[in-house]
Each structure stands twice: as C-alpha cells, then as structure tokens.
Amino acid sequence: xPSIRLGQLPTPIDDASRLRDAIGMGSRLLIKRDxxxxxxxxxxxxxxxxxxxxxxxxxxxTALITCGGVQSNHCxxxxxxxxxxxxxCHVVANGAAPERLTGNALLLQLLxxxxxxxxxxxxxxxxxxxxxxxxxxxxxxxYVIPLGASNPLGALGFAxxxxxxxxxxxxxxxxxxxxxxxxxxxxLIAGCALYEVNARVVGISADDSVExxxxxxxxxxxxxxxxxxxxxxALGAAERFEADASFVGDGYGIPTDGSREAQAxxxxxxxxxxxxxxxxxxxxxxxxxxxxxxxxxxxxxMFWHTGGQVGLFA
Numbered sequence: 001x002p003s004i005r006l007g008q009l010p011t012p013i014d015d016a017s018r019l020r021d022a023i024g025m026g027s028r029l030l031i032k033r034d035x036x037x038x039x040x041x042x043x044x045x046x047x048x049x050x051x052x053x054x055x056x057x058x059x060x061x062t063a064l065i066t067c068g069g070v071q072s073n074h075c076x077x078x079x080x081x082x083x084x085x086x087x088x089c090h091v092v093a094n095g096a097a098p099e100r101l102t103g104n105a106l107l108l109q110l111l112x113x114x115x116x117x118x119x120x121x122x123x124x125x126x127x128x129x130x131x132x133x134x135x136x137x138x139x140x141x142x143y144v145i146p147l148g149a150s151n152p153l154g155a156l157g158f159a160x161x162x163x164x165x166x167x168x169x170x171x172x173x174x175x176x177x178x179x180x181x182x183x184x185x186x187x188l189i190a191g192c193a194l195y196e197v198n199a200r201v202v203g204i205s206a207d208d209s210v211e212x213x214x215x216x217x218x219x220x221x222x223x224x225x226x227x228x229x230x231x232x233x234a235l236g237a238a239e240r241f242e243a244d245a246s247f248v249g250d251g252y253g254i255p256t257d258g259s260r261e262a263q264a265x266x267x268x269x270x271x272x273x274x275x276x277x278x279x280x281x282x283x284x285x286x287x288x289x290x291x292x293x294x295x296x297x298x299x300x301x302m303f304w305h306t307g308g309q310v311g312l313f314a
Contacts (some may be wrong), residue, residue, distance in 0.1 A: 043307025158187025
C-alpha cells in the first residue's frame with residue numbers, strides 16, 4: 001500500500017536482562033523501541049502516519065486535521081508529518097490552553113500547528129468538522145485524521161510492525177503494550193494473523209474500559225479485513241483480543257504506585273523512559289504479571305514501547 005518514509009525503520013529490539021532480573025522474571029524480556037524512532041520524537045503514531053499521510057497526499061490534501069489531549073503524542077506526530085510534507089496542521093485539543101507551554105504542547109507550537117481548544121472529548125469530532133469546513137471555505141483541502149490515527153489504514157502501519165519483528169527474528173510469545181483508541185492493538189492483532197505469529201497480544205488500558213477498547217479494536221479489524229478483501233473474521237480478532245483495565249488507577253495520566261515503580265526500574269536498570277499516561281502503566285502490568293507467575297519460564301515477552309517520553313517534561 002502507498003506509504004511515505006518517516007524516520008528509520010526497523011526500530012531496535014533491546015534485551016532488558018537487568019530489568020528482567022530485577023523483577024524476578026523467568027522469561028526473556030524484550031523491548032521494542034518505537035520510542036527510538038528518529039522522527040518528531042518518535043512513538044507508535046509514526047508507524048500509522050506513514051500510511052495515513054500518504055493517503056492524505058494522494059487525496060490532494062493541503063491540511064491535516066486531528067484531535068487529542070493538550071499533551072497528545074499523536075497530535076505532535078501528526079504536526080511533525082505535516083511539517084515534513086509542507087502541509088498545514090490543525091489540532092483540536094480538549095482542555096484549556098496552557099499558560100506555559102511544555103512537553104508536546106511546546107513542540108506543537110514549534111511545529112506550527114494551529115490549535116483549537118474545546119471543553120471535552122465529546123466536542124473533538126465536531127470541532128474537527130468545523131475546522132475542515134473553515135479550511136474548505138478558504139480554498140484548502142482538509143484531511144481529517146481520527147484520534148490516534150486509529151482507523152484501518154493507520155492500524156495497518158502496525159501490522160507491518162509485526163512483519164518487521166519477524167524479519168528481526170525475535171518473535172515473541174507475548175506482546176504487551178499500552179492500549180487506548182484501539183488502532184495499535186488492532187494492528188498488532190492483524191499483523192500476528194497476517195504473518196502467522198502465534199503470540200498473545202495484551203493491551204493495557206490507559207483510560208477506557210475493556211468493553212470500549214474491544215469494540216474499537218474489533219471494528220478496526222473488520223475494516224482491515226474489508227480493505228484487504230479478506231473474509232469477515234479472517235483475522236480472528238474476537239478470539240485474539242485481550243485487554244486489562246486494572247492498571248488505570250485514578251485516571252488517565254495520573255501516576256500509580258505501579259507506574260512509579262515501573263518508571264524507576266526501567267530507568268535505573270536498562271536506561272529507557274516511560275510516561276505515566278501510557279507506557280509506565282503498561283510496563284507496570286508486565287512487572288505485575290511476572291511477579292504473579294503469569295509468564296512461563298522460557299517464554300519471550302515483548303514490551304512494545306509506544307513512546308511518550310516527551311510527557312516526562314510536561
């Protein structure tokens with residue numbers, strides 16, 4: 001499928017042996033380092049945008065429009081892609097304009113993104129449609145990218161990521177990652193089916209219920225099946241889906257004891273960094289599962305680091 005190059009792939013896979021020993025884990029622990037993508041501060045959204053931005057260019061778009069929180073990794077990655085391609089970028093963010101720009105909010109300004117603030121998550125999609133109408137009225141061609149680029153096309157960017165892992169010959173038995181808008185998890189599930197990788201894919205919720213994530217993931221997988229002319233259910237998404245919302249704590253972006261420990265252990269033992277919005281809570285799940293004996297000795301567990309380190313400076 002048409003794609004553009006954003007950064008350098010494949011991303012490395014680190015063997016986190018010191019972290020594994022620190023938590024008493026009998027299985028092998030690998031870290032898929034999408035945080036190390038060398039484009040726009042990296043992260044999992046870059047994979048999705050290689051396909052989504054290519055589609056925008058093919059449609060003749062002059063402006064990318066997307067949404068997220070004030071400190072959204074996805075919005076920062078979208079603004080980076082727009083800057084690279086010479087397109088305008090409009091971001092609809094739920095929350096108040098920060099008095100002092102930090103983290104992703106600062107990067108969005110540096111990248112030239114035009115910000116629109118709305119009061120709630122529910123107002124983001126209508127806000128994007130209003131901005132799209134304004135772009136059309138001014139003679140431009142808008143291209144609306146959903147939250148997290150979590151649609152079938154964006155998810156296929158992550159399906160390709162499984163092919164990348166296969167070529168790196170470090171195929172895991174279990175993949176654990178942060179899950180929210182569903183695109184990353186849908187792509188990993190689709191990739192495992194398409195590349196015949198028999199791995200559990202466990203999504204650790206950053207905010208939503210398991211039922212909500214399941215609905216999003218299955219819907220995206222259905223869209224992938226349609227795009228690839230596969231029979232309904234060919235990806236086995238319903239059977240492969242697995243998520244856990246027990247590590248959210250008091251809410252999105254609010255640290256927990258587990259995420260604090262995960263953040264400290266990752267830094268002091270293997271020198272990588274995780275944020276309290278997504279990756280620290282997902283890594284906390286890996287640590288908890290290991291301590292509860294939910295991974296078998298001799299298995300290979302892959303923590304898919306989806307980025308977000310900019311959040312440490314917010």
